[in-house]
Amino acid sequence: MKVFYAALFLILLHGIAHTQCAGFTLTVSDLQPPSCPNSSDGAITLSVDGAQGVVNYAWSEAGLSSPTIDGLAPGTYSVTATDEGGCQAVEMVVLEAVLVADAGLDITAYCGQDTVRLGSYQEYEVEIVENMFPIRIWNAAGQDVPYQLVPGKVGVGGAPSQPTWDTGFDGVTLVWEPVQGLPGEVVCIPLTGYNFTDIGNLRFEMSFDHPSLIYEGSASYNLANLGPGQFAQLSIDHALVDWGHPFSAGDTLQDGDTLFTICLLINEGETGSSTGPNITYQWTGPNGFSSDELYPLAAEPGAYTLRVTDTSQPDCWAEDEVEVLFVPDSLGVVLRDTLTPCLGQTVVLEPEISGGASPHSYLWSTGDTTQSITVSSSDTPADYALTITSADGCTGLASARVEAENTNPPVVTAPDRSFCPDQPVSLTAAATGGTMPYTFIWNDGFTTTSNNRIVTPTASTTYWVNVVDANGCRNNTAPDTAYLIQQPESQVDLGPDPYLCTPEQVTLFPMVTGPQAVAYEWSDGQAGQIAIVQPAQTSAYYLTITNSSGCFAIDTIVIHIGLQDLDITAPICDDNGTPANPDDDTFTFQATIDGNPGGGWFSNFGVTGSYGQTAIFGPLSISDGEAT
Known part of the structure; x- marks a missing residue:
């Protein structure tokens, strides 16, 4: 049974009617296909949504004007629904009979084929794949063995074509042998081997068409310790075999020997003709050919007719025809x-x-x-x-x-760039042609869908890039190269930090080595080569220069105003007492006094020194409990 719907909504394009008609829909809510090609018991029921007022139905069949029509034979029916607001919707339904006869496609029999199988022939593939698990074929020494894998075919209603492969291949060849069967039958497919010598391990997945083929299990094991325990169904269309020789040895088979077989049930629904307890089949053909099988053999060229009858209903039948051609001296090559x-x-x-x-x-x-x-x-x-x-x-x-296809391949360009030491560089590739989006593949392995990337080179270097478009097309010209050229850097020095007792004017003059500076930017906003400052308190100033290559350098100077902090350490020597006996104790300590370079200091302990030098005080008595 085939049912086809097509809907077209006609909206009035004037004023408010456009908005009112937007929600007007017409659908098939129920359908009864005719039971037989020559019967008139089909029915169609429609429903509408978003209608304004009463809806009128105009069917392609004269005299029909309601949302439900019955007594229909197989055919095409269309209806136009119009509501009181003038909105329209059109629906079309193709009815086909429940009872179907399918004689299959026309058949050409080639060299070596004396008979052909009539009916709706189907062919399904069984193969070895790499999905959840990688394919593994090892010899007894644990080394990978090269292999070629030949898929097999299950012919439903006829014999499938024979497999072909490279017979000169220097490795293991695994071949699924072709088998045939009918819907509802279980077929077992042998896996045969060639050059199968000293093999110690096998692991691979078997894939098959589902729901046409249903996995039933494995059988006929010809490898040591191979049995049902080495097989597992991973999903409805995948099974796994994982075998290893039990004694760390290898198995050897003769060419064409079977490793094992897997058994598959052919789904009973795999026929184009109707099936069921009340369904009969009758074939007729050249030279008085007649058969009541669904898939009979035919040995003569000509036209064959299949009649399928439902015996539960009077005069209920369907017919289809197939043409058979024999070409005994030719091969079919596609x-x-x-x-x-x-x-x-x-x-x-x-x-x-x-x-x-x-x-x-x-x-x-x-x-x-x-x-x-x-x-x-x-x-x-x-x-x-x-x-x-x-x-x-x-x-x-x-x-x-x-x-x-007549499309331009993608082309990629990447411009050269200059950069300063220790600074990141933006690489930009431009692609044209092909089909977006693009994927950019750089020579260092970096792959991205963005045409921009950031790198931080340590010296002059080169990058090149290829592009792949959305169809997998690569640039067919050489990859474009971007030269990254490191520019010379400059150094700037503002000199030593000055120490001032009171605020006074200071001239800051930078010393620049390397390429000449072309721009100066001081932290206080001055833009000349020389800056004049007079801070009221200790302050830091920094200068950023930019040289003729565009590279920048920074230095900072701190101008100190007034006396500086003292840094006094804890005692370094506790001569006699302990903290629990402070009345009989002396101690020694050291201190570093920071101040203006070149200045000095004195203390009430009689110790004097210069700023920045470490001095030792003591031993001092603290019999009174403290010393200042």
Whole structure:
């Protein structure tokens, strides 16, 4: 049964009516499809929302004017609903019968195929993948072994095509063998090995189509200690095998031997024709062909008709037709045209082969004799032809066209920059062409979607950048290089800090080494090379210079006004008593007196000295308990 809805809302575009009609909607609230292609028991029920007043319905079938219509045969029905405000909505419904006959697609049988399976043939793939766990194939020594993995196919209602692979591959080849079955049947798919020598560990995931195929488990184990315990279903469409040889040794199999099989249930719904307890099938075809199977074998070319009947209803049936063609001396070969979003993008051309016995030989128009070739797309279409010959002498031809979309590839530029020592540099890349957004890939591995980054180089250096656009297209020219050139720095010195007893005018004259300063900026706002200040108290001034290369340097000077603080340490010697016996105690202490350089001091202990020097006082008696 197929049901198709399409809705179009017509809004009056004048004044307030536009706002009033915006909420007017028409939907199918209930539907009853016809039971048979030749019956008239279908029905459609509509509902509206946001209508103004009474709604009138005008159906494509004459005489129908209500929101519910019945007695419908398969077909297309449309209705226009109009409310009292003049708002309109249009709905279209396609009704198809519940009973369906599907004879499948037309069939071409190639070399080696004497019969074909009629019906709605389906083909589903089983493969080894790397999803939650990485693929691991090790030998007994614990070394990685190269491998190639060949997917298999489950044919529903017919035999799938035979797999092909590189028979000269120098490594392990694992092949899922093709099997066939019918809906409701369980099929077991062998995994066979080639060059399977001294293998000690296997771990990989098996992927299969779901819900068409349902995992039932594993069987037929031919590796040491391999059994159900080494298999786990990870999800509805993934299973894991994780096997290791129990004695740290390796297993060896003959080419084509089975490692194990996995069993899958073919979903009963995998047919285009109706199924059920009251459904019967009748095929007719050339030379009196007749069968009541859903998927019979046919050996003659011509047209075959399938009639599906529901015996629970009188005269309820559906028919479909399929054409069968036999080409006994030819192979079916399919090569697919490829349109890449990028210029110069790599494309692998590999044929799909039907018929003929393996191995097959290959001859490409490029002169290659491999099963597949790798080419690059360009803005000029390129055609590639392939001739295949099977082991039983049948041939097949196919061709494919490879080209790139007519879009400009991305181009990236990164301008050179100068920088000062110990200062960050902003690198900016500009990309054009291709498709946004862009990803920028720098030579140091930094990758970002921003075209700007900050670096702090310690010397002159270079950076270069590539760009990848939203389609995965890279710039097809060399990456642009940004040269970062370190500029020479200058040093500025305001001299030693002065000490003044009283405030007086001071001239600050900086000494600059290195490149000449071109700008001066004092902390008090002066902008000349020389600053004249007269602080009332101890104050700090700093100067920022900028040299001819744009680099800056800073120095600070502190002008001290008046006497400075004293720094007196704790006693350094306690000669006799203890704090518990202060009446019989003497002590010694040292002090450093900071003040104006060049000045001096004296004390009531008879000790004198110069500012900045450490002096020793004592031993002093403190029999009275204290000394000042």
